[in-house]
Amino acid sequence: MAEPIASRRSFLQTGAWATALAAAWNDPESLSAAEEKPSDIKITNVETFALQHKLKKAIGPSTLLYPFRDALIVKITTDSGIVGWGEAADVGGTRGIIENALKPTLIGANPLQYRQLWRNLWGPNFGDGRAVGGVDIALNDIRGKALGVPVTDLFGGRVRDKAFAYASSMNYTEGIDPEDQHPAEAKELVQRGFRALKARTGRFGAKRDLDVLAKVREAVGPDIRLQTDGNGGMSFAQSIGFAKELEKLDFYFLEEPIPQRGPHYPGYPELAAAIDIPLAGGEVLDSRLNAKELIVNKCFDIIQPDASLCGGIGECIAIAEFASLFGVLCHPHCWGGALSIAATMHTVGCIPDFTWGYTSDQPMLEIDVYENPFRDEITSFKFEVKDGYIDLPTEPGLGIEIDEDVIRKYLVK
Secondary structure, eight states, X not given: OHHHHHHHHHHHHTTHHHHHHHHHHHOGGGSOHHHHSOSOOOEEEEEEEEEEEEEEEEEEOSSOOEEEEEEEEEEEEETTSOEEEEEEOOOSSHHHHIIIIIHHHHTTOOTTOHHHHHHHHTSSSTTOHHHHHHHHHHHHHHHHXXXXXXXXXXXTOOSOSXXXXXXXXXXXXXXXXXXXXXXXXXXXXXXXXXXEEEEEOSSSOHHXXXXXXXXXXXXXXXXXXXXXXXXXXXXXXXXXXXXXXXXXXXXXXXXXXXXXXXXXXXTHHHHHHHOSSOEEEXXXXXXXXXXXXXXXXXOOSEEOOOTTTTXXXXXXXXXXXXXXXXXXXXXXXOOSOHHHHHHHHHHHHHSOOSSSSTTOOOXXXXXXXXXXXXXHTSOSOOOOOXXXXXXXXXXXXXXXXXXXXXXXXXXXX
16 A cells, blocks of 8 residues: 555655646547536426337236336436436326426426435325325436436435346236246246246236146246236235245235235235245335335335335335335335336345345346337347346446437327
8 A cells, every 4th residue: 555655755755747738728529528517407307208118928927917017208308418317207297296396396306415405395296106206216317417417416326237127027918828828938037037027927826826836937947036926816815825836836915915905005014924925015006215114124024115116216226225224125026118127226236134144045136028119119228137147237327318309109099
């Protein structure tokens, strides 16, 4: 360490600092990137785009099949020319809250004053974490671009460069029996590089679902991590028996088998205590406040906040940190387009491994594998899985470029 100290001392003693300062004064382009970064930019416009795409075949969980893919895209423009993009779900008037309540708060504000601005957004939003989530993602995209760093750097820096990804897969598909679809789909996804898969269950009864899952396990072998999402399609009693059979198939977790009934998840503390397989849930969380209630009440072994639904990237990270204090893992939920996935990638990049051990659990990245132009067409970024992992974006902001022409192509008429 002696040489660097001597070098700095020599630099000052020889007056080289004055020469460098003069050079920078006469040649503004030689200033450091930090000195050139903006500090006083203003938001000039907030726009929302409701998108919809008709699927070739309806897909879905236990309770219904979706004929469409939908997304709510948020665009925030600044006077510096920097544009931020975000994504949310337009459920229960989310778009109206952004346009009528949050937009007036944002116009004229400096997006770099993030903490104050984020706090102000919760005032007029009627507790809609989706509205704040979509805006928050766009604000962090702006902040990263303005400062020349990826979003992970805005939250203290990433703890990993790649994330372990699982395929959100094996949905029920219109006109296709799961016995014919799910084992073949699972095998194909493993060939694509996934080492973890999630299947939908709960639609046709426990016996049939378990027979299908046994075929899935046989198709992929013992080394692939499997988990399943019941999407509220089971009763309490059915869930207990189902969970015991999942253990025999070496499943990693069972997600939300009984109805959510809002953000408070009644019945889940009792279910978590009654089964041995890890119980996962929390995708409809709307804030850290509700997350605290679920964690303290021991509703889950694994909590699944969604950055686009619960108030944004920072809120999701805060929930993960609080959960870890109670021995609860965090695997963020993600079922959306490219912007939602990118936000989740940065979120996962900031959540530490659960322990300091060499084989500790780490947060997983959920990747939807079904037909979705809002993932595949609006950006040139490829969410490519290699040997179970996906590299996190490294470019400033969210790290993906958005084609607005494609967005306008899918606008709801």
